[in-house]
Amino acid sequence: MSNPPPTPAKAAAIDGASPAPARKRRPPRRVEVSRIEVLSPAMRRITLTGAELQGFEPTAPASYLKLIFPEPGQREPTRPLPEGPRAVSMRTYTPLAVRPDVLEVDVDFVLHGEGPASGWAAQAQIGQVLYLMGPGPGYPVDASATQHLLLADDSALPAVETILAALPASARVQLLLEVISAAEERPLHSPAALTLQWLARGADHRAAGLPLEKALRSLPAIAPETKIYLACEAAAMRRIRQLLVDELGVSRGQIVGRGYWKLGVVNHPDHDYGDDA
Protein backbone atom coordinates (compact mmCIF):
# COMPACT_ATOMS: atom_id res chain seq x y z
CA MET A 1 0.00 0.00 0.00
CA SER A 2 1.50 3.37 -0.92
CA ASN A 3 0.64 6.58 0.84
CA PRO A 4 -0.93 9.17 -1.43
CA PRO A 5 0.85 12.50 -1.50
CA PRO A 6 -0.95 15.13 0.54
CA THR A 7 -3.07 17.56 -1.43
CA PRO A 8 -1.22 20.79 -2.27
CA ALA A 9 -3.30 22.64 0.34
CA LYS A 10 -2.43 20.08 3.01
CA ALA A 11 1.26 20.13 2.11
CA ALA A 12 1.36 23.91 2.11
CA ALA A 13 -0.48 23.98 5.43
CA ILE A 14 2.31 22.10 7.15
CA ASP A 15 5.18 23.49 5.13
CA GLY A 16 4.11 27.08 5.74
CA ALA A 17 5.59 28.00 2.37
CA SER A 18 2.43 29.09 0.51
CA PRO A 19 -0.52 31.36 1.28
CA ALA A 20 -2.51 29.97 4.20
CA PRO A 21 -5.51 27.85 3.21
CA ALA A 22 -8.95 28.81 4.52
CA ARG A 23 -8.86 26.00 7.14
CA LYS A 24 -7.62 27.13 10.55
CA ARG A 25 -4.30 25.62 11.59
CA ARG A 26 -3.50 24.54 15.12
CA PRO A 27 -1.01 26.99 16.64
CA PRO A 28 2.55 25.67 16.99
CA ARG A 29 3.20 23.82 20.23
CA ARG A 30 5.85 25.11 22.63
CA VAL A 31 8.27 22.35 23.66
CA GLU A 32 11.46 22.23 25.74
CA VAL A 33 14.51 20.04 25.46
CA SER A 34 14.41 17.58 28.34
CA ARG A 35 17.05 15.01 27.35
CA ILE A 36 19.97 14.77 24.91
CA GLU A 37 21.59 11.50 23.96
CA VAL A 38 24.66 11.10 21.77
CA LEU A 39 23.79 8.06 19.62
CA SER A 40 26.87 8.24 17.40
CA PRO A 41 29.28 10.91 16.13
CA ALA A 42 26.68 12.32 13.70
CA MET A 43 23.37 11.52 15.41
CA ARG A 44 21.76 13.24 18.43
CA ARG A 45 18.54 12.04 20.05
CA ILE A 46 16.75 15.03 21.54
CA THR A 47 13.68 14.58 23.71
CA LEU A 48 11.16 17.42 23.55
CA THR A 49 8.49 17.82 26.17
CA GLY A 50 5.72 20.21 27.18
CA ALA A 51 2.06 20.48 28.15
CA GLU A 52 1.24 21.63 24.60
CA LEU A 53 2.13 18.15 23.27
CA GLN A 54 -1.30 17.04 24.51
CA GLY A 55 -3.04 15.41 21.53
CA PHE A 56 0.12 15.10 19.40
CA GLU A 57 -0.28 11.53 18.16
CA PRO A 58 1.04 10.47 14.75
CA THR A 59 -1.09 7.72 13.26
CA ALA A 60 1.40 6.03 10.90
CA PRO A 61 5.12 5.19 10.86
CA ALA A 62 7.46 7.61 9.06
CA SER A 63 5.18 10.55 9.72
CA TYR A 64 6.71 13.95 10.25
CA LEU A 65 6.63 17.09 12.29
CA LYS A 66 7.90 20.59 11.69
CA LEU A 67 10.29 22.23 14.13
CA ILE A 68 10.67 25.99 14.36
CA PHE A 69 14.07 27.13 15.59
CA PRO A 70 15.06 30.41 17.27
CA GLU A 71 16.66 32.99 15.01
CA PRO A 72 20.15 34.26 15.92
CA GLY A 73 19.86 36.34 19.09
CA GLN A 74 16.48 34.88 20.10
CA ARG A 75 16.12 32.74 23.24
CA GLU A 76 13.04 31.13 21.79
CA PRO A 77 11.07 31.48 18.55
CA THR A 78 8.48 34.25 18.36
CA ARG A 79 4.80 33.40 18.76
CA PRO A 80 2.58 34.07 16.92
CA LEU A 81 4.86 33.14 14.05
CA PRO A 82 5.77 36.01 11.73
CA GLU A 83 3.73 35.92 8.51
CA GLY A 84 5.09 35.08 5.09
CA PRO A 85 7.00 32.32 3.41
CA ARG A 86 10.34 31.47 4.99
CA ALA A 87 9.76 34.03 7.77
CA VAL A 88 10.92 31.46 10.30
CA SER A 89 13.54 28.71 10.33
CA MET A 90 11.31 25.67 10.07
CA ARG A 91 12.54 22.17 9.19
CA THR A 92 11.01 18.72 8.84
CA TYR A 93 11.80 15.89 11.27
CA THR A 94 10.42 12.51 12.28
CA PRO A 95 8.63 11.81 15.55
CA LEU A 96 10.70 8.74 16.39
CA ALA A 97 8.97 7.88 19.67
CA VAL A 98 5.95 9.64 21.08
CA ARG A 99 5.00 9.07 24.73
CA PRO A 100 1.64 10.80 25.23
CA ASP A 101 1.46 9.71 28.88
CA VAL A 102 4.48 11.86 29.77
CA LEU A 103 4.06 14.37 26.90
CA GLU A 104 7.39 13.57 25.24
CA VAL A 105 8.62 13.10 21.71
CA ASP A 106 12.08 11.90 20.66
CA VAL A 107 13.64 13.37 17.53
CA ASP A 108 16.94 12.12 16.05
CA PHE A 109 19.00 14.78 14.27
CA VAL A 110 21.76 14.13 11.76
CA LEU A 111 24.61 16.57 12.38
CA HIS A 112 25.37 17.07 8.71
CA GLY A 113 27.10 20.44 8.93
CA GLU A 114 25.51 23.77 7.96
CA GLY A 115 21.82 24.62 8.46
CA PRO A 116 19.73 26.01 11.32
CA ALA A 117 18.43 22.57 12.35
CA SER A 118 21.74 20.72 12.29
CA GLY A 119 23.49 23.67 13.95
CA TRP A 120 20.85 23.90 16.64
CA ALA A 121 21.02 20.17 17.39
CA ALA A 122 24.80 20.30 17.70
CA GLN A 123 24.57 22.96 20.46
CA ALA A 124 21.26 21.84 22.06
CA GLN A 125 20.94 22.16 25.81
CA ILE A 126 18.32 21.09 28.34
CA GLY A 127 15.61 23.74 28.73
CA GLN A 128 15.96 25.30 25.28
CA VAL A 129 12.66 26.03 23.54
CA LEU A 130 11.40 25.15 20.05
CA TYR A 131 7.96 25.21 18.46
CA LEU A 132 6.55 22.09 16.90
CA MET A 133 3.82 21.59 14.28
CA GLY A 134 2.17 18.50 12.87
CA PRO A 135 2.05 15.57 12.69
CA GLY A 136 2.03 15.13 8.90
CA PRO A 137 1.05 11.91 7.13
CA GLY A 138 3.31 8.85 7.14
CA TYR A 139 3.78 5.47 5.45
CA PRO A 140 0.99 3.09 6.36
CA VAL A 141 2.70 -0.31 6.53
CA ASP A 142 0.90 -3.05 4.59
CA ALA A 143 0.59 -5.68 7.31
CA SER A 144 -0.35 -8.34 4.78
CA ALA A 145 2.90 -7.94 2.79
CA THR A 146 5.59 -10.47 3.63
CA GLN A 147 8.56 -8.85 1.81
CA HIS A 148 9.83 -5.33 2.43
CA LEU A 149 12.85 -3.48 1.09
CA LEU A 150 13.87 -0.27 2.86
CA LEU A 151 16.46 1.99 1.18
CA ALA A 152 17.44 5.00 3.24
CA ASP A 153 20.15 7.36 4.28
CA ASP A 154 20.80 8.67 7.78
CA SER A 155 18.19 11.45 7.54
CA ALA A 156 15.54 8.75 7.09
CA LEU A 157 16.93 6.39 9.71
CA PRO A 158 14.39 7.58 12.31
CA ALA A 159 11.57 7.00 9.79
CA VAL A 160 12.97 3.56 9.03
CA GLU A 161 13.06 2.73 12.73
CA THR A 162 9.35 3.54 13.04
CA ILE A 163 8.62 1.33 10.01
CA LEU A 164 10.73 -1.52 11.42
CA ALA A 165 8.80 -1.30 14.69
CA ALA A 166 5.46 -1.50 12.85
CA LEU A 167 6.24 -4.58 10.73
CA PRO A 168 4.67 -7.86 11.77
CA ALA A 169 6.74 -10.90 12.85
CA SER A 170 5.53 -12.68 9.71
CA ALA A 171 7.40 -10.24 7.43
CA ARG A 172 10.96 -10.28 6.07
CA VAL A 173 12.69 -6.94 5.67
CA GLN A 174 15.90 -6.05 3.89
CA LEU A 175 17.37 -2.69 4.90
CA LEU A 176 20.13 -0.82 3.08
CA LEU A 177 21.20 2.15 5.18
CA GLU A 178 23.64 4.81 4.00
CA VAL A 179 25.48 6.75 6.71
CA ILE A 180 28.56 8.95 6.90
CA SER A 181 30.89 6.34 8.39
CA ALA A 182 31.00 2.96 10.08
CA ALA A 183 31.01 4.79 13.45
CA GLU A 184 27.27 5.42 12.91
CA GLU A 185 26.39 1.74 13.11
CA ARG A 186 24.24 0.62 16.03
CA PRO A 187 21.78 -2.20 16.68
CA LEU A 188 18.34 -1.82 15.06
CA HIS A 189 15.34 -3.95 15.95
CA SER A 190 12.14 -5.19 14.38
CA PRO A 191 9.57 -7.88 15.10
CA ALA A 192 10.12 -8.86 11.42
CA ALA A 193 13.12 -10.89 10.20
CA LEU A 194 15.62 -8.11 9.51
CA THR A 195 18.64 -8.24 7.17
CA LEU A 196 20.63 -5.03 7.50
CA GLN A 197 23.55 -3.62 5.52
CA TRP A 198 25.24 -0.42 6.72
CA LEU A 199 26.86 1.53 3.88
CA ALA A 200 29.46 4.23 4.55
CA ARG A 201 29.26 7.25 2.23
CA GLY A 202 32.14 9.29 3.66
CA ALA A 203 32.05 12.95 4.65
CA ASP A 204 31.49 14.27 1.11
CA HIS A 205 27.71 14.67 0.77
CA ARG A 206 28.07 14.90 -3.02
CA ALA A 207 28.37 11.10 -2.91
CA ALA A 208 24.83 10.85 -1.52
CA GLY A 209 23.05 7.79 -2.85
CA LEU A 210 26.04 6.17 -4.56
CA PRO A 211 26.57 3.49 -1.87
CA LEU A 212 22.83 2.74 -1.90
CA GLU A 213 22.84 2.34 -5.70
CA LYS A 214 25.87 0.05 -5.60
CA ALA A 215 24.44 -2.18 -2.86
CA LEU A 216 21.06 -2.31 -4.59
CA ARG A 217 22.65 -3.64 -7.79
CA SER A 218 24.19 -6.49 -5.75
CA LEU A 219 20.91 -7.69 -4.24
CA PRO A 220 19.16 -10.80 -5.53
CA ALA A 221 16.13 -10.21 -7.81
CA ILE A 222 13.36 -8.21 -6.16
CA ALA A 223 10.08 -10.12 -5.98
CA PRO A 224 7.00 -8.41 -7.49
CA GLU A 225 5.20 -8.48 -4.13
CA THR A 226 8.03 -6.62 -2.31
CA LYS A 227 7.01 -3.26 -0.82
CA ILE A 228 9.78 -0.70 -1.23
CA TYR A 229 10.28 2.42 0.88
CA LEU A 230 13.00 4.71 -0.48
CA ALA A 231 13.99 7.88 1.41
CA CYS A 232 17.22 9.82 0.98
CA GLU A 233 18.71 12.82 -0.85
CA ALA A 234 16.22 13.98 -3.50
CA ALA A 235 18.32 13.49 -6.66
CA ALA A 236 19.58 10.12 -5.38
CA MET A 237 15.99 9.08 -4.69
CA ARG A 238 15.10 9.80 -8.34
CA ARG A 239 18.13 7.91 -9.67
CA ILE A 240 17.37 4.92 -7.45
CA ARG A 241 13.69 4.97 -8.49
CA GLN A 242 14.79 4.81 -12.11
CA LEU A 243 17.29 2.06 -11.38
CA LEU A 244 14.58 0.01 -9.67
CA VAL A 245 12.09 0.46 -12.50
CA ASP A 246 14.30 0.53 -15.62
CA GLU A 247 16.97 -2.01 -14.65
CA LEU A 248 15.65 -4.12 -11.80
CA GLY A 249 12.13 -4.74 -13.13
CA VAL A 250 10.26 -3.23 -10.21
CA SER A 251 6.86 -1.71 -10.91
CA ARG A 252 6.26 1.91 -9.90
CA GLY A 253 3.39 0.84 -7.66
CA GLN A 254 5.80 -1.10 -5.43
CA ILE A 255 7.77 2.03 -4.52
CA VAL A 256 7.09 4.86 -2.12
CA GLY A 257 9.83 7.48 -2.58
CA ARG A 258 10.66 10.46 -0.37
CA GLY A 259 13.27 13.14 -0.97
CA TYR A 260 14.34 13.99 2.60
CA TRP A 261 16.87 16.68 1.69
CA LYS A 262 18.47 18.03 -1.45
CA LEU A 263 22.14 18.63 -2.04
CA GLY A 264 22.86 22.38 -2.02
CA VAL A 265 19.22 23.31 -1.23
CA VAL A 266 18.06 24.94 2.01
CA ASN A 267 14.82 23.59 3.53
CA HIS A 268 13.84 21.08 0.85
CA PRO A 269 10.01 20.66 0.89
CA ASP A 270 8.47 17.92 3.02
CA HIS A 271 6.32 16.51 0.19
CA ASP A 272 8.83 15.42 -2.48
CA TYR A 273 7.71 11.96 -3.63
CA GLY A 274 9.81 11.92 -6.81
CA ASP A 275 6.80 11.03 -8.98
CA ASP A 276 8.43 13.00 -11.82
CA ALA A 277 11.25 10.41 -12.05
Ligand SMILES: Cc1cc2nc3c(=O)[nH]c(=O)nc-3n(C[C@H](O)[C@H](O)[C@H](O)COP(=O)(O)OP(=O)(O)OC[C@H]3O[C@@H](n4cnc5c(N)ncnc54)[C@H](O)[C@@H]3O)c2cc1C
Ligand atom coordinates in the same frame (compact mmCIF):
# COMPACT_ATOMS: atom_id res chain seq x y z
C1 LIG B 1 9.40 13.77 5.98
C2 LIG B 1 10.83 14.12 6.43
C3 LIG B 1 11.30 13.66 7.65
C4 LIG B 1 12.62 13.96 8.04
N1 LIG B 1 13.09 13.46 9.23
C5 LIG B 1 14.37 13.72 9.61
C6 LIG B 1 14.88 13.23 10.86
O1 LIG B 1 14.16 12.62 11.65
N2 LIG B 1 16.19 13.47 11.17
C7 LIG B 1 17.00 14.19 10.31
O2 LIG B 1 18.19 14.41 10.65
N3 LIG B 1 16.54 14.70 9.15
C8 LIG B 1 15.25 14.49 8.79
N4 LIG B 1 14.77 14.99 7.61
C9 LIG B 1 15.69 15.78 6.77
C10 LIG B 1 15.80 17.24 7.23
O3 LIG B 1 14.52 17.86 7.12
C11 LIG B 1 16.79 17.97 6.30
O4 LIG B 1 18.05 17.38 6.41
C12 LIG B 1 16.87 19.44 6.58
O5 LIG B 1 17.37 20.07 5.42
C13 LIG B 1 17.78 19.82 7.75
O6 LIG B 1 17.75 21.22 7.91
P1 LIG B 1 19.07 22.08 8.20
O7 LIG B 1 18.60 23.38 8.72
O8 LIG B 1 20.01 21.28 9.02
O9 LIG B 1 19.71 22.25 6.76
P2 LIG B 1 19.20 23.21 5.55
O10 LIG B 1 19.24 24.64 5.97
O11 LIG B 1 17.86 22.72 5.05
O12 LIG B 1 20.29 22.92 4.43
C14 LIG B 1 21.62 23.46 4.53
C15 LIG B 1 22.57 22.64 3.69
O13 LIG B 1 22.71 21.34 4.28
C16 LIG B 1 22.47 20.31 3.32
N5 LIG B 1 21.80 19.20 4.02
C17 LIG B 1 20.56 19.21 4.55
N6 LIG B 1 20.28 18.02 5.14
C18 LIG B 1 21.36 17.25 4.95
C19 LIG B 1 21.68 15.91 5.32
N7 LIG B 1 20.83 15.12 6.02
N8 LIG B 1 22.89 15.42 4.97
C20 LIG B 1 23.79 16.18 4.28
N9 LIG B 1 23.54 17.47 3.91
C21 LIG B 1 22.34 17.99 4.24
C22 LIG B 1 21.60 20.96 2.25
O14 LIG B 1 21.81 20.32 1.00
C23 LIG B 1 22.07 22.40 2.26
O15 LIG B 1 23.19 22.55 1.41
C24 LIG B 1 13.45 14.73 7.21
C25 LIG B 1 12.93 15.23 5.99
C26 LIG B 1 11.64 14.92 5.60
C27 LIG B 1 11.11 15.46 4.29
